[in-house]
Amino acid sequence: MILKNKPQKLQFQLTLKFSLFFVALSAITYFYFAQQFEEDYSRPFKANAKVILNFLEQNPESFWTNEFGGRDKLPELLQINEVDYAVILDNNGNLIDAYNIDSAEKNLYIKTSNSESLSLNKSIYQVVLPITANRMVVGRLFVGFNSMVIARELNEKTLLLALFCLIILSIGMVFTYFLSSISFRPLRKIISALDTNIKVKERHSINGFKKNELDLLAEKVNTIISQLDKSSSNPDKPNRKLEGSIRNNVYELQGEIDRRKQVQTYLKNSEKQFKTLFERAPIGMVITANNGTIISVNKSFSETLGYQTDEIIGYSIKRILSDNDSLKFKPIYKLLKEAVNVDMESHLIKKDGNRILAIVKSFSITDEVGRPVKTLVQILDITEIRKTENDLTIALDKAKESDRLKSAFLAQMSHEIRTPLNVILASIPILSDEIGSDDEDIHAIIQSVDSAGRRLHRTIDMILSLSAIQSGNYQPEFETFDPVTELRDLSGEFTTLANEKGLEMIFESSCFGSLINADKYTVNQIFQNLIGNAMKYTHQGYVKVLVTDVADNKVAVKIEDTGIGMSADYINNVFSPFSQEDVGQKRNYEGNGLGLALVKKYVELNKASIEVQSKKNRGSVFSVTFKKHSNLEDLKENIKVTETDKTKT
Numbered sequence: 001m002i003l004k005n006k007p008q009k010l011q012f013q014l015t016l017k018f019s020l021f022f023v024a025l026s027a028i029t030y031f032y033f034a035q036q037f038e039e040d041y042s043r044p045f046k047a048n049a050k051v052i053l054n055f056l057e058q059n060p061e062s063f064w065t066n067e068f069g070g071r072d073k074l075p076e077l078l079q080i081n082e083v084d085y086a087v088i089l090d091n092n093g094n095l096i097d098a099y100n101i102d103s104a105e106k107n108l109y110i111k112t113s114n115s116e117s118l119s120l121n122k123s124i125y126q127v128v129l130p131i132t133a134n135r136m137v138v139g140r141l142f143v144g145f146n147s148m149v150i151a152r153e154l155n156e157k158t159l160l161l162a163l164f165c166l167i168i169l170s171i172g173m174v175f176t177y178f179l180s181s182i183s184f185r186p187l188r189k190i191i192s193a194l195d196t197n198i199k200v201k202e203r204h205s206i207n208g209f210k211k212n213e214l215d216l217l218a219e220k221v222n223t224i225i226s227q228l229d230k231s232s233s234n235p236d237k238p239n240r241k242l243e244g245s246i247r248n249n250v251y252e253l254q255g256e257i258d259r260r261k262q263v264q265t266y267l268k269n270s271e272k273q274f275k276t277l278f279e280r281a282p283i284g285m286v287i288t289a290n291n292g293t294i295i296s297v298n299k300s301f302s303e304t305l306g307y308q309t310d311e312i313i314g315y316s317i318k319r320i321l322s323d324n325d326s327l328k329f330k331p332i333y334k335l336l337k338e339a340v341n342v343d344m345e346s347h348l349i350k351k352d353g354n355r356i357l358a359i360v361k362s363f364s365i366t367d368e369v370g371r372p373v374k375t376l377v378q379i380l381d382i383t384e385i386r387k388t389e390n391d392l393t394i395a396l397d398k399a400k401e402s403d404r405l406k407s408a409f410l411a412q413m414s415h416e417i418r419t420p421l422n423v424i425l426a427s428i429p430i431l432s433d434e435i436g437s438d439d440e441d442i443h444a445i446i447q448s449v450d451s452a453g454r455r456l457h458r459t460i461d462m463i464l465s466l467s468a469i470q471s472g473n474y475q476p477e478f479e480t481f482d483p484v485t486e487l488r489d490l491s492g493e494f495t496t497l498a499n500e501k502g503l504e505m506i507f508e509s510s511c512f513g514s515l516i517n518a519d520k521y522t523v524n525q526i527f528q529n530l531i532g533n534a535m536k537y538t539h540q541g542y543v544k545v546l547v548t549d550v551a552d553n554k555v556a557v558k559i560e561d562t563g564i565g566m567s568a569d570y571i572n573n574v575f576s577p578f579s580q581e582d583v584g585q586k587r588n589y590e591g592n593g594l595g596l597a598l599v600k601k602y603v604e605l606n607k608a609s610i611e612v613q614s615k616k617n618r619g620s621v622f623s624v625t626f627k628k629h630s631n632l633e634d635l636k637e638n639i640k641v642t643e644t645d646k647t648k649t
Contacts, residue, residue: 014176014180015176015177015180018172018173018176018179018180019172019173019176021172022168022169022172022173022176023169025168025172026165026166026168026169026172027165029161029165029168030161030162030165033161034158034161037154037157037158037161038154041147041150041153041154042125045125045127045145045147046127048081048082048083048143048145049081049127049129049141049143050129051077051081052077052078052081052083052086052141052143053129053131053141055073055074055077056088056131056139056141057131057132057133060131060133060134060138071097074086074097074099075099078099082145082146083099083143083144083145084100084103084124084144084145084146085098085099085100085101085103085104085107085109085124085142085143085144086098086099086100086104086141086142086143086144087099087101087104087109087141087142088131088139088140088141088142089139089140089142090138090139091137091138091139096139103124103144104142104144107123107124107126107144109126109142109144110142123146123147123148123151124144124145124146124147125144125145125146125147125150126142126143126144127141127142127143127144127145128140128141128142128143129141129143278296278298279298279299280298280299281298281300282300283300283378283379283380284297284298284300284301284302284303284304284305284358284378284379284380284381285297285298285300285301285376285377285378285379286298286301286317286376286377286379287365287374287375287376287377288317288374288375288377289374289375290372290373290374290375291316292316292317292318293314293315293316293317294312294313294314294315294316294317295313295374296313297309297312297313301379304350304356304358304379304381305320305348305349305350305351305356306350306351306352307351317377319349320348320349321346321347321348321349341361341362341363341364342360342361342362343359343360343361344359344360345357345358345359345360345382346358346360348360348379356381356383357381357382357383357386358379358380358381358382358383359379359380359382360377360378360379361377361378362375362376362377362378363375363376363378364376403470404470408467417456417460418460418461418464421453421456421460424449424453425450425453428446428449428450428453431446432446459594462594462595462598463594465525465598466577466594466597466598466601469598469601469602469605470601474605476519476521476522476605476606477519477520477521478517478518478519479517479518479519479520480515480516480517480629481515481516481518481520482514482515482516483514483516483523483547483555483557483626484509484511484514484547486520486523486524486527487507487509487527487545487547487557488507488509490524490527490528490531490545491505491507491531491545494531494532494535494543497535498535498543501535501538501539502540503535503538503540503541503542503543504541504542504543505542505543506542506543506544506545507544507545508544508545508546508547509546509547509548510546510547510548510549511547511548511549511555512549513628514547514549514555514628515628515629516555516626516627516628516629517629518606518607518608518626519602519605519606522602522605522606523602523606525598525599525602526599526602526603526624527545527557527559527624529595529596529598529599530559530599530622530624531543531545531559532595533595533596534559534560534561534563534620535561537561537563537564537620538561538562538563538564538619539563539564540562541561541562541563541619542561542562543559543560543561543562544558544559544560544561545557545558545559546558546560550625552627553627553628554625554626554627554628555625555626555628556623556624556625556626557623557624557625557626558621558622558623558624559621559622559624560619560620560621561619561620561621562618562619563619563620564616564617565614565615565616565617565618565619565620566612566614566616566620567616571612571614574596574612575596575597575599575600575610576597577594577597578594578597579596579597603624606626607627608624608625608626608627609624609625610622610623610624610625611623611625
């Protein structure tokens with residue numbers, strides 16, 4: 001046995017590890033102090049750039065107007081801060097102002113990606129800062145400073161730092177080599193002595209070490225050598241040890257046999273459980289070989305396809321596949337060999353030739369090394385499910401077509417009715433003037449005809465509006481407006497009616513910046529219907545219109561009344577067309593049941609939401625929520641208003 005090369009390998013490994021440590025230490029030292037040097041030199045530039053940025057942020061109006069109040073002070077400020085060039089751009093990349101633009105373009109200022117960096121020739125230190133106003137970024141500031149002197153000093157310091165790190169690395173590697181040589185010298189001496197004992201018959205003690213750990217190691221080696229000599233002179237003792245070792249191995253072997261028996265019993269029970277689950281599974285299951293030959297099937301599989309349990313065993317699984325779907329299974333055989341599971345729908349052929357649609361899933365059964373040896377295929381007949389789905393789809397299409405035809409019919413009939421009705425309504429004032437004011441009974445009849453005609457006209461208008469929404473013929477015109485102004489005017493229009501009924505008409509608004517982007521006509525129609533219903537079904541108390549801010553940058557409009565309210569059962573149908581809680585010819589309130597259905601459609605058209613809360617004989621609250629509209633133009637307008645207020649002050 002040769003041992004003398006072993007410590008040399010260990011010594012080399014130790015030297016290599018310590019050398020790598022010193023290399024890493026030198027690199028970390030270099031990069032850390034180099035970064036610190038660069039930050040120290042760049043700190044004055046950053047501070048000067050911050051001064052210019054603060055000056056620009058105090059004059060934000062230059063980013064949306066052509067007037068720059070501090071333009072005459074900017075060059076002086078740039079010279080004081082030793083700026084080589086300065087460029088100011090807005091968010092769209094438009095130039096607001098520039099100082100020494102030739103130098104800026106020469107140094108490619110617009111391509112500066114970092115917030116601060118040196119130019120390619122290291123003569124300019126470039127800084128890019130965002131300009132903000134009212135917490136919004138309105139532009140960017142590009143500033144360049146002459147850095148030739150600082151770059152030269154930085155390079156000199158960096159070179160000195162690199163030289164220092166190289167010296168540290170060299171000293172560390174030399175120190176590591178000498179330290180490892182000294183440390184392994186006693187170990188080589190021990191190995192040399194052991195080689196001598198191996199080559200010659202006489203045993204030589206290992207000595208010559210100082211009183212330390214190596215001397216203790218040499219003493220232990222001498223003890224082992226002495227025991228080996230005694231063992232060779234007394235062969236019975238090793239035999240007794242061998243017998244004891246064999247006895248222990250026999251006990252271990254018996255324990256291993258018992259454990260294997262337990263595993264075999266567990267495997268038999270697991271196999272029995274799998275067989276029971278396989279036979280009694282409610283879905284069809286079949287086990288095939290890798291070539292597709294059917295090995296075993298369960299009862300559900302046989303009943304689904306009409307075969308006896310043992311009738312199909314031995315055939316290929318292609319026997320049950322439809323000709324139209326067999327091509328789908330050609331690549332599956334390759335996937336099964338690669339232990340890839342399959343999940344798909346396929347047509348299967350029953351014994352009587354009929355086809356069924358089934359979900360087919362397969363799972364590879366692998367051996368102990370993971371190779372696929374069999375395949376478990378599961379089938380679930382979904383023929384009736386698909387037939388039911390198709391019937392439902394057809395029924396839904398018919399219902400949609402029926403609804404479309406109903407809307408078209410109502411629209412056509414409403415148009416045919418409204419044309420002669422307009423003639424009648426236009427003739428009533430003329431007829432009233434011709435009769436004169438003497439016959440009160442005739443005037444009462446004429447007023448009744450006029451009221452009934454207008455009621456019929458409103459009904460027709462609602463039918464036409466609902467039909468236009470349902471058929472998609474209505475084209476909304478979205479615009480940005482303040483709903484508070486519209487609702488205040490609308491509430492004023494209902495004040496006269498409220499006074500006639502002895503009600504209090506209340507309008508309140510507690511929101512700020514309530515602009516929305518919506519179709520103004522449909523929004524007005526929403527609240528005309530809601531406030532009109534509140535007036536109609538309220539006999540005492542008040543009708544309140546409340547506009548408030550809500551979470552997620554939204555505005556809510558609540559129409560609250562103290563009227564007759566609605567029952568909990570009817571609230572679910574309140575937005576259905578032609579739906580009324582009080583039905584029949586003897587109902588207390590007139591109406592066609594289209595108002596709230598039209599409100600619901602208008603709310604959806606404007607991408608808003610509506611909720612209703614009501615208690616019978618206590619009143620109702622309808623809440624409509626819109627998303628606020630905000631942009632940069634709103635911010636500019638707010639800044640102009642603020643500046644106007646300061647000027648007035």
